[in-house]
Amino acid sequence: MNTVIPFSPLIVYVSTQEELSRHLPLLNALNRPVLVLCSAEIDEEVEVNENILAIAVEDVDDEELWPLLERLHPEGILIMDSNDSILHHGQGLGVPIINIASTETVDEQTAIINREAPCRYLQTGEVHKLHIGCGPFVMAGWLNVDLECNHPEIRYMDAGRAYPFPDNSFDYIFSEHLFEHLSIVEQTVMLKECCRILKPGGRMRLAMPNLHFLMDLYNNPEKEINRKYLAWSYRLFGIRAGVNEVSEKDYPIHVINNFFHLWGHQFIHTPESLERMASKIGFADIEPFKIGHSDTPELQDLERHGQNIPSWANELETFVLEMKKTS
Numbered sequence: 388m389n390t391v392i393p394f395s396p397l398i399v400y401v402s403t404q405e406e407l408s409r410h411l412p413l414l415n416a417l418n419r420p421v422l423v424l425c426s427a428e429i430d431e432e433v434e435v436n437e438n439i440l441a442i443a444v445e446d447v448d449d450e451e452l453w454p455l456l457e458r459l460h461p462e463g464i465l466i467m468d469s470n471d472s473i474l475h476h477g478q479g480l481g482v483p484i485i486n487i488a489s490t491e492t493v494d495e496q497t498a499i500i501n502r503e504a505p506c507r508y509l510q511t512g513e514v515h516k517l518h519i520g521c522g523p524f525v526m527a528g529w530l531n532v533d534l535e536c537n538h539p540e541i542r543y544m545d546a547g548r549a550y551p552f553p554d555n556s557f558d559y560i561f562s563e564h565l566f567e568h569l570s571i572v573e574q575t576v577m578l579k580e581c582c583r584i585l586k587p588g589g590r591m592r593l594a595m596p597n598l599h600f601l602m603d604l605y606n607n608p609e610k611e612i613n614r615k616y617l618a619w620s621y622r623l624f625g626i627r628a629g630v631n632e633v634s635e636k637d638y639p640i641h642v643i644n645n646f647f648h649l650w651g652h653q654f655i656h657t658p659e660s661l662e663r664m665a666s667k668i669g670f671a672d673i674e675p676f677k678i679g680h681s682d683t684p685e686l687q688d689l690e691r692h693g694q695n696i697p698s699w700a701n702e703l704e705t706f707v708l709e710m711k712k713t714s
Contacts, residue, residue, distance in 0.1 A: 438543040463504025520565030547573025670710035
């Protein structure tokens with residue numbers, strides 16, 4: 388379970404661990420940060436998704452609990468068991484209180500929750516910007532989402548599942564070196580969901596590794612920039628205990644294999660393949676840009692991957708495309 392309490396979570400009350408287990412299919416399906424309050428001790432072995440943090444509150448005084456929850460700015464309270472204290476204090480927080488009927492399917496329940504307790508970020512400001520797979524790079528003014536919520540201002544979201552946002556709700560979407568970590572099925576989900584939640588005329592900017600770069604490493608290893616990259620990458624990431632030192636001629640084989648598997652990359656595109664994929668989903672005006680450059684002020688100077696690796700290596704690896712939702 389997460390050790391950082393999510394900012395603006397959905398608060399859920401259950402009376403027992405058995406009730407928590409019964410409702411886990413719904414809570415795990417929400418794809419949004421959830422703070423579970425349980426009036427009994429919770430077994431640490433309860434398996435939940437990364438979006439759920441559970442707190443046993445059987446011994447917590449109301450005078451301590453509710454000021455804490457108020458500071459978290461919850462997006463809503465989901466009532467799964469009756470509890471007068473939860474209802475009383477929840478109404479004082481001024482947030483939606485949602486009762487879920489057991490006769491509804493998980494998908495129906497999820498839709499009701501997302502509609503009645505929308506993301507707090509979307510209720511503020513006029514321009515809405517979504518940063519998908521933010522990692523450690525929290526950007527001011529953006530809704531920063533990631534699988535790992537190790538910062539109070541990072542909201543949980545799985546990029547390869549249905550997004551918990553209404554249609555036409557964001558002006559801009561940005562994602563850097565996340566897309567290649569998804570399967571081709573999850574990439575399709577991500578593009579469809581981004582197209583759905585963008586406003587008409589909204590723009591999306593994606594930065595990711597270029598398959599052309601990997602192929603060039605293999606086909607042209609003697610090129611000066613490729614030799615530099617191969618030597619740097621092999622010495623930093625390729626040496627393995629128990630494996631004999633390899634010939635420099637085999638650096639491309641090792642570096643390319645590492646590139647696919649060492650960081651969990653699943654499907655790497657060329658700019659052309661991504662453009663075709665995005666066009667079929669409904670994006671238009673798909674344009675390439677250099678790292679940090681854009682015709683749109685809000686999308687300039689966003690990339691940070693060059694802080695993890697040398698900037699010259701990032702420029703060699705990475706391509707950037709922007710695309711627009713037309714309707």
